Amino acid sequence: MVCGRLSVTGRRVCVMDTASENSAGRAGAARPASLSPSRAADFMQCPLLYRFRVIDRLPEKPSAAATRGTVVHAVLERLFDAPAAERTVPRARGLVPGEWERLLAAKPELAELFTREDGSHDEDRLGTWLADAERLVERWFTLEDPTRLEPAERELFVETVLADAGPSGLTLRGIVDRVDVTPSGDVRIVDYKTGKAPAPRFRETPLFQMMFYALVIWRLRGRIPRRLQLVYLGSGDVLTYDPVEAELLAVERKLRALWEAISLATETGDWRPRPTKLCGWCDHQAVCPEFGGTPPPYPLPVVPAPRAAGDGPAASGEGSQGRMDEV
Numbered sequence: 001m002v003c004g005r006l007s008v009t010g011r012r013v014c015v016m017d018t019a020s021e022n023s024a025g026r027a028g029a030a031r032p033a034s035l036s037p038s039r040a041a042d043f044m045q046c047p048l049l050y051r052f053r054v055i056d057r058l059p060e061k062p063s064a065a066a067t068r069g070t071v072v073h074a075v076l077e078r079l080f081d082a083p084a085a086e087r088t089v090p091r092a093r094g095l096v097p098g099e100w101e102r103l104l105a106a107k108p109e110l111a112e113l114f115t116r117e118d119g120s121h122d123e124d125r126l127g128t129w130l131a132d133a134e135r136l137v138e139r140w141f142t143l144e145d146p147t148r149l150e151p152a153e154r155e156l157f158v159e160t161v162l163a164d165a166g167p168s169g170l171t172l173r174g175i176v177d178r179v180d181v182t183p184s185g186d187v188r189i190v191d192y193k194t195g196k197a198p199a200p201r202f203r204e205t206p207l208f209q210m211m212f213y214a215l216v217i218w219r220l221r222g223r224i225p226r227r228l229q230l231v232y233l234g235s236g237d238v239l240t241y242d243p244v245e246a247e248l249l250a251v252e253r254k255l256r257a258l259w260e261a262i263s264l265a266t267e268t269g270d271w272r273p274r275p276t277k278l279c280g281w282c283d284h285q286a287v288c289p290e291f292g293g294t295p296p297p298y299p300l301p302v303v304p305a306p307r308a309a310g311d312g313p314a315a316s317g318e319g320s321q322g323r324m325d326e327v
């Protein structure tokens, strides 16, 4: 999915990040057809993880933290349905249980998050989890004042095509949490994070996500967003960045190179694992060679990788991923 959260509000749009444009492969498998910030981050983290998520579409266990993020995002979005003066902490906290129920109705499998091994419902764990969600919602009021905000857009689905990126172009898409527009037309892109703000040396990934959105909105509207704002509810931090044209052009070049690498891996079936500390959060260790597993048979047709004279057996795959290291 383009979004890392689940659809609960009706306004929110979650779309598949891939299209079923390939019918020659295994049922359910598909060639990558577009790129979102999260899938781009997957490929940069580990090409094999990208394959498992986008091409094989292997199931992943629901996560309590991600589900809480979905509920919190839904609350922050819905709160703006109320008149400005009524956007209060009690009202926002009061929305949490209802948004959880709405989400659970849409995704009944989430009940397993609060189910004991003997199959009984764990009311205590659910209560703690809901209280954590309410605390995150309340912390938002220390960072922004919703009575003074009138978002131009909430949960905005954006999509644009870079026409000259490969034979069918490159479709960039994503969902922006909030877009604010000043009377003079300046745009601010806001993204809520329910985790803690990363240390400066780890801020590249969230900033890349925001630059991705800025690029798409620039291409769609012809005006560079004035400000990118990350709101970290877990730690109570707000990080801002004002992008300039040269940076967005660099992001565009990076995405083109990324898409070229993804396209080559799709054709050759050469998806290398790239183990890092993040493997601890990966649901696919059982089928990952780095952990003694064997990936499922590659579901798409494979064409031989081009090989330069003198290259060893692995040269082509290292080529595609080497470019990734450079972009």
Ligand code: SF4
Binding pocket: 046, 048, 049, 273, 274, 275, 276, 278, 279, 282, 283, 284, 285, 288, 289, 290, 291
């Ligand atoms: S366990 Fe690590 S190396 Fe293996 S697929 Fe997952 S992220 Fe990649």
